[in-house]
Amino acid sequence: MEVMNDDLAALSARIDRTNELLQRMLAEVAKTPSTHAIFVDAGYLYAAGGRLVAGTEDRRAFDLDAEGLIDALIDKARTIFADSRLLRVYWYDGARRRIHTAEQQTIAELPDVKVRLGNLNANNQQKGVDSLIRSDLESLARHRAISDAALLGGDEDLVSAVEAAQGYGARVHLWGIEAPEGRNQAEPLLWEVDSQRTFDLDFFKPYVSRRTAAPAYETAAGRPAREDVRFVGAQIAAKWLAARGRDTLVELLPGHPYLPGSVDQDLLVEAEGLLQYSLRGQADLRRALRDGFWDHLRTQY
Numbered sequence: 188m189e190v191m192n193d194d195l196a197a198l199s200a201r202i203d204r205t206n207e208l209l210q211r212m213l214a215e216v217a218k219t220p221s222t223h224a225i226f227v228d229a230g231y232l233y234a235a236g237g238r239l240v241a242g243t244e245d246r247r248a249f250d251l252d253a254e255g256l257i258d259a260l261i262d263k264a265r266t267i268f269a270d271s272r273l274l275r276v277y278w279y280d281g282a283r284r285r286i287h288t289a290e291q292q293t294i295a296e297l298p299d300v301k302v303r304l305g306n307l308n309a310n311n312q313q314k315g316v317d318s319l320i321r322s323d324l325e326s327l328a329r330h331r332a333i334s335d336a337a338l339l340g341g342d343e344d345l346v347s348a349v350e351a352a353q354g355y356g357a358r359v360h361l362w363g364i365e366a367p368e369g370r371n372q373a374e375p376l377l378w379e380v381d382s383q384r385t386f387d388l389d390f391f392k393p394y395v396s397r398r399t400a401a402p403a404y405e406t407a408a409g410r411p412a413r414e415d416v417r418f419v420g421a422q423i424a425a426k427w428l429a430a431r432g433r434d435t436l437v438e439l440l441p442g443h444p445y446l447p448g449s450v451d452q453d454l455l456v457e458a459e460g461l462l463q464y465s466l467r468g469q470a471d472l473r474r475a476l477r478d479g480f481w482d483h484l485r486t487q488y
Contacts, residue, residue: 221271221334224327225260226320228340229280235341235364235371239388240395249397250468253278253294255455256394259448260362261299264337267360267384274333276300277323279316293470298444321348328357337362338380341372349379360384364391393452396467411462413475419458420479427454428484443481454480 233251234244241249257276264273278294278301285304287295295302303323305315320340325348327333336352338345339362349359361380363372365387377383427450428435439450446454458476459466466472 221268222274222332223264223268223271223335223337224274224333225264225276225337226324226339227257227260227276227278228316228320228338228342228345229278230316231340231342231371232364235366236391236395238371239365239367240391241397247398249395252394252396252467252473253290254297254470254473255448255451256391257294257297257300258445258451259390259394260337260339261445262442262447265442267337268335271335273299274327277320278302279305279320281305281314281316317342317344317348320345321351324348324357324359325351325355328352328355331356333357335360339363341376343373343375346373346375346379349376353379353381358382362386390448393448409464410469411464411472413472416458416462416466416472416475417479417482419461420454420476420481421483422461422479423454423457424480424483427480439484443485444477446477446480451477 233246236251237244237246237249243249257278261273261276276299280291280302282288282291282304283306285306287302287304291302291304294300303316303319305319320338324336324338328336328351334357336357336359338349338359341363349361352359358381359379360382361372361376361384363383363385365385439446454476455466455473466476
């Protein structure tokens, strides 16, 4: 009888210990902030965004301000996933022999952005991109690196990627681009995701522009130096701060190094007017402009 009591006491102690460990684990999980990531199928983005804004899917016919658009997507995610932190933006595109183009190199250098390349066949069709998206989604979900995934894409082949991530407990939110007519996302994909969101013409218009002959002032003025653009950014920041006050600055600083889309576009338009030079498609100068803007604001805080 005493032996049985001893065994029961030992078993009860082990159960109590297990419950204590579970409570500690749950407490740690509760303290761990949620994390989200953004997955961009660049093939879908160029095709749907180009058709919506420029009326064509041909990349050679329009310019995409990828840096500005990525900042806008990050800003949108920050609003949607208010209690979550960004892991990074994954940018999936195709390239001959998986060698980065100049544009892809520029995107890869952006903070919090990871460029992943599939191949391009003879017909300029992407190959291997969907499998890269599935691999990353599944791996991040399996290791609990993300709780939410924002997926900008439309291909039916992405269904397996969504299912894989959901199988490990992650929520997948499908982001799309407004179609001028019909749909540009596969119905099976729409059925599988946890939520859907469509971005309209007003959202994309600032970041897509049809290629035309360069304005006369660009040829006359010449390309400005990075330091000149940085100085203009600081000038605009001083004017912006004087007009809006320090309270607005306090709200803006936590988002560093990203600017809300509306602020970023106002900065671009005003800078082009002061410089008499178009900064569209000039990623390094756009970055210098933002750096100058932020440098001045941070010295005033």
